[in-house]
Amino acid sequence: xxxxxxxxxxxxxxxxxxxxxxxxxxxxxxxxxxxxxxxxxxxxxxxxxxxxxxxxxxxxxxxxxxxxxxxxxxxxxxxxxxxxxxxxxxxxxxxxxxxxxxxxxxxxxxxxxxxxxxxxxxxxxxxxxxxxxxxxxxxxxxxxxxxxxxxxxxxxxxxxxxxxxxxxxxxxxxxxxxxxxxxxxxxxxxxxxxxxxxxxxxxxxxxxxxxxxxxxxxxxxxxxxxxxxxxxxxxxxxxxxxxxxxxxxxxxxxxxxxxxxxxxxxxxxxxxxxxxxxxxxxxxxxxx
Numbered sequence: 001x002x003x004x005x006x007x008x009x010x011x012x013x014x015x016x017x018x019x020x021x022x023x024x025x026x027x028x029x030x031x032x033x034x035x036x037x038x039x040x041x042x043x044x045x046x047x048x049x050x051x052x053x054x055x056x057x058x059x060x061x062x063x064x065x066x067x068x069x070x071x072x073x074x075x076x077x078x079x080x081x082x083x084x085x086x087x088x089x090x091x092x093x094x095x096x097x098x099x100x101x102x103x104x105x106x107x108x109x110x111x112x113x114x115x116x117x118x119x120x121x122x123x124x125x126x127x128x129x130x131x132x133x134x135x136x137x138x139x140x141x142x143x144x145x146x147x148x149x150x151x152x153x154x155x156x157x158x159x160x161x162x163x164x165x166x167x168x169x170x171x172x173x174x175x176x177x178x179x180x181x182x183x184x185x186x187x188x189x190x191x192x193x194x195x196x197x198x199x200x201x202x203x204x205x206x207x208x209x210x211x212x213x214x215x216x217x218x219x220x221x222x223x224x225x226x227x228x229x230x231x232x233x234x235x236x237x238x239x240x241x242x243x244x245x246x247x248x249x250x251x252x253x254x255x256x257x258x259x260x261x262x263x264x265x266x267x268x269x270x271x272x273x274x275x276x277x278x279x280x281x282x283x284x285x286x287x288x
Contacts, residue, residue, distance in 0.1 A: 020059050027051040027150065028059065033220065037064035052153050114171025114183040120144065120163060125152045127160045127197050133174065136166040137183040139226045140286045144186055147217035151191070151210055158210045162189035162197055164281060179285070184229075188214070188282040199280040202237045208244040215241060215272070218284055219258055222271055229287045231272045234279035235265050238272055 020031050028051040032039040039051060045062045053059065117135040120128055125148050128134045136144075148161055164187030165180050174180045180187075189199050191210035202211075221227030233241075238261040246255060260270035275283065 018061055018063070020061050022053050022055055022057045022059060026055070027153070028053060030220070031059060031061065032064075035061045035064050037061060114167050114169070114181075117167070117169055117171070117183055118142075119169075120166060124149065125158070125160055127162050129162055129164050129198070133165040133168060133180075134163070135169045135171075135183060136186060137286070137288075140166070140184055140186060143218075143221055143227065143286065144188070144284075147214060150217045151213045154213055155210050158191050158207065159195040160197070161191060161214075162199060162281075163187070164189070164199060179283075182288075184286045184288065186284050186286075188284055190281065201280045202234075202240060206240070208240065212241055212244055215258075215282070218282075219271060221286075224287075226287050228271070229285045231285070232275040232278050232283035233272050234276075235261060235274040237279055238274065 020035070022028075022031065028042050028046075028048065029039045031037075032042040035042075041062050041064065042059065043049065043051070045060045048059075114135060114137070116138065118138040118141040119131075120126065120134040120136065120141050122128045122131070124145070126145070144163070151161075152158060165174060165177065166186045167180050167183045168174055171182050177185075179185045187199075189196065190202055191207040191214065192200065193205045193207050215231070218228050218231060222229075238259050242255060242259045242261050245258075246252075256270070258271050260267060260273050263269050265274040
């Protein structure tokens with residue numbers, strides 16, 4: 001299975017090994033990660049203080065060595081996530097050699113309390129639908145804000161994004177969900193060409209460019225120890241984003257890592273997985 005570091009170039013690929021022409025949708029963070037570099041090294045090499053540079057800018061990339069990725073059991077994490085997603089359970093028959101692994105019930109990581117919760121505030125392009133359910137682990141709230149700010153930096157005219165439930169202030173059971181109990185889950189709406197304060201189905205007015213940028217911003221955190229673990233999204237919406245990303249030149253191996261589509265709804269592959277009733281929002285789960 002391809003590893004998370006493959007996602008570094010989801011927005012665009014580097015032009016040259018030591019010199020890179022910034023493409024629309026890129027920041028220097030994307031460039032650095034695509035080359036296996038530390039972003040500070042790229043900033044220093046170009047005497048810059050910000051990762052946001054205009055498209056067309058030529059930046060120097062210092063010699064860097066990509067660290068060897070750590071092997072992780074993605075399927076196990078995905079199945080654990082599926083086991084507690086809204087309103088259902090999923091289990092796999094145990095094999096004798098795997099019994100000790102599967103005895104750890106996958107929902108134990110989402111039942112319990114949320115300690116030192118951070119509240120997601122309204123503003124900066126964010127509409128919080130239910131403030132009393134907008135508590136999450138600090139890193140989750142920070143990643144969420146950062147992903148939205150990336151999109152707004154690229155597309156300043158995008159409307160406010162609707163954010164649904166995270167967790168209650170102290171975690172635990174949340175009405176209407178089997179997940180959203182530990183501050184690691186967040187429901188995120190789509191971008192449209194019109195203003196929206198709720199969750200809307202992905203119709204013809206869906207802003208594919210901005211919604212793809214949002215998904216890519218989440219996906220770029222997947223190789224981090226506390227980044228995105230899995231994203232749930234309706235299979236038909238996956239197809240639209242897949243087709244859009246492919247049309248703009250995203251390589252097939254990166255698309256295969258990111259999307260379950262077109263392998264099939266029941267195939268356990270891809271960071272983004274189908275789940276019913278997710279045609280109007282992403283369900284993004286972060287690692288602890």
